[in-house]
Amino acid sequence: MNWPDPSESYTTLGDGRVATAVECPNTLDALQDAVRRRVAEGLAIYAQGGRTSLDYGGTPLRPGVAVDMTALNRVIDYPAADMTITVESGITLGEIARTLDAEGQRLEIDAPQPDHATIGGVYATNSTGPRRYGSGRPRDQIIGVGFVTADGNVVKGGGRVVKNVAGYDFPKLLTGSLGTLGIISHLTLKVKPKPETSAIVCVGYDSIDVVAHDLARLNTSSTRPVAIELLNVPAAKRTLTEANRSLWTIVLAFEDNAASVAWQIDRIAVELSGTVQSVVQGQAIEPIRVALRDLPTANFGSVSIVANVRYSDVPVLAATVDPGLWTFQSHAGNGVIRLHSLVDDSATIEADVHRLRSSVEPSGGNLIVARCPADRKPSVGVWGSSRPDWVWSEKVKAALDPSGVMNPGRFVGKI
């Protein structure tokens, strides 16, 4: 089977590849049926949610059908007093937020573009935002999952109760699996009460050494920030106001009751060596919060990368990042660094990707190219150097998708 001509199909799978057809199931049965039929036709299965990250991962390997999950978008069960919600995977983060808001609750995942991003897509790509420092990662919020495997069966793991150790933890296995084991059809998630109030404090620095000192101080601070973001000037320009134009800016978010937040704002100014440039509270934080949340998938420049390093290595790596080449945003309390390229010189950018990767991998870190022109993917290497456990990822893949039809070519190793 051949790839369709891009000019004859308008449904992209990412990286310039287009779908042979689109399935848009609106029931679980229809989803199972679609997978069975299309696999029987010899097609690969490419699940799509809000289409916010279609270029993420390797290039689609062989012709296949797009499975648009956005019609599977119902809330299945929301027992607010149990602080859990069970939803179909095609529902957007924004719709979940509106449902939870009615009960004064929220999902603690602040992934980018909530009005487009589906919860299934967020989980498939392990998408996170600044609040992961205070609230954990998507894996920490999921307690149950259902997914449709290549044979059209629904496989479930976990359940709807917050504590449950029966069976293997498929909810964790599916988190970040990029649709390669099956299509996530429904999820049960833990939710939390919304905090009474929030504040954002921006602290400016002219020296990365002082940044390093203050990041270490924040690790043992008597305050409890829920987000610790480090920005270079180009990243600050896209997210903060004119007042914040230091060489480096640490943005701290606090959430709690009013008494606690007020105390933390006072306290942090005493603890840190940097210059507090602005403090915003309540609803006024929204523009900054949204800008920081959405920066990871902002589509400027041609290359976006994500590096994960030891927390203490964040300022070490930051010192080597040229603000003429990259915006730099780090969830610094988690060792996550996100860069977007600012120039079109692909040779320079690619060389810098290799330089950065060779500086993070030897100490156990990793660097993923989240987005780049499809033709550069082979030379730049999307997932970085092979890791010893990938052979086991490949074996797990073979156990659940032996014919390799689920999102082929997109994930690590031969997956």
Add this chain to the structure above:
Amino acid sequence: MPATVAPAKMADRSVGERLLAALTEAVGEENLLSRRDELIVYECDGYVIEKNVPDVVVFPTSREQLIAVVKVCHEAKVPFVPRGAGTSLAGGTLAVGGGVMISLTRMKRILEINIRDRYAVVEPGVVNVWLTRALAGTGFHYAPDPSSQGACTLGGNVATNSGGPHTLKYGVTVNHVRGLELVLPDGSTVETGGIAEDAPGYDLTGLIVGHEGTFGIVSKIIVNLARDPEAGRTFLGVFDSVDDATATVSGIIAAGIVPAALEMLDNLMIRAIEEAFGFGFPTEAGAVLIIEIDGLEAGLDPDSHAIAEIVRSNGGEVRKSIAWRTRKEPEYVAIWKSRKSAFGAIGRLSPTFCTQDGVVPRTKLPQILRFIMAVGERHGLRIANVFHAGDGNIHPILLFDERDPEQVRRVLIASHEILDECINLGGSVTGEHGIGVEKMEFMPKLFSPEDLAAMVAIRNTFNPDGRCSPSKMLPMGGGCIEKKNPGHHASA
């Protein structure tokens, strides 16, 4: 899948002698037990209903010795089973079919503590509370604190994905493990995850936590360190009835408060604990709640006032209110010692008891507790309750005399009725103890044939010959194991 595992070949004298020699070479004579009178200690864990003496117990003192032992077992084609402190309550460390038991208790080094990068690297035999002690004064702690933390090992915690009273706010073991090294059943090793977060590839660390030994043996664990709370308040709420206490639990959650812990004890349990420890629990109360909040001192008062009001509005009384800055303050220690020693106290009420571990949605607590009461009346059994109310994780303790076969029969029926009702109410048959051998027959009630087939496929990927922890967690076909005897359990 291999439906059954070949029985240990130890019966074959020449094979047995060769194996023993090879194991002795791997770990040294001083780290091996093979005399029947020495092995009897290892015939079961906290689940005593099924017993089987392993043919030999080895105690590797390093990962190299562990790998050597597993390779010997692999080459000799004998089944083997890892064991930590043996506090497991579902038979997870039972040597089904005999074979080699690999005790990890001598791999007990804390290899590294790194406060700046918030992790510790430990060997699997490190006792949970040792890590807490090693971290004292640093401002950090390891969050999961099972009631058996004074004895249970971190390797065992990883195998069963242990919880404890503080999981409501802080999560269970899997939420605090960053990476692992797994010794596979053929003696090869793989490292998953790592110190940096979000390593590309599947979350094998998340998959391995809770594997109950069915993938291999964890030889190294990278755990996350959590910040100590700056301060806290622990309240003892006293109620006339269990219903009033459960209404309070719902009220606290509805008010938008996420306590660090929310533990309930019913009257029978209160009396047992009071008799044992004299903490000052009111023996006339229908139920007590231990309610704990933590966070910044500056923010605790509003929640404290709200909790007191919710307790009062549900007909309860806040009998004690402990304001603490560290978890070492005497009154704080005393209240939690009482709670965590609940199972020891039960020994004063009954010669034998069986602790169950079910989960229901938190809002279904009143139903399940009424059901348990009715089950007790119907079968003429005394049932005490102590449980993690905030998580909906119940631990009914069925009291009986194991010398009376009729009581034993009724306890088994009652246990099954309670667990079936947990499933009916949308819950699970285990919140933190695991499936082990005890609850395998419930797996088809919780999971579809497709779910179980996927789990078996994953198990067979890691453990293709089924030689590591055979006959655990997943039903093997051929019907369930008939049980004739409930267990007496020690802790939860």
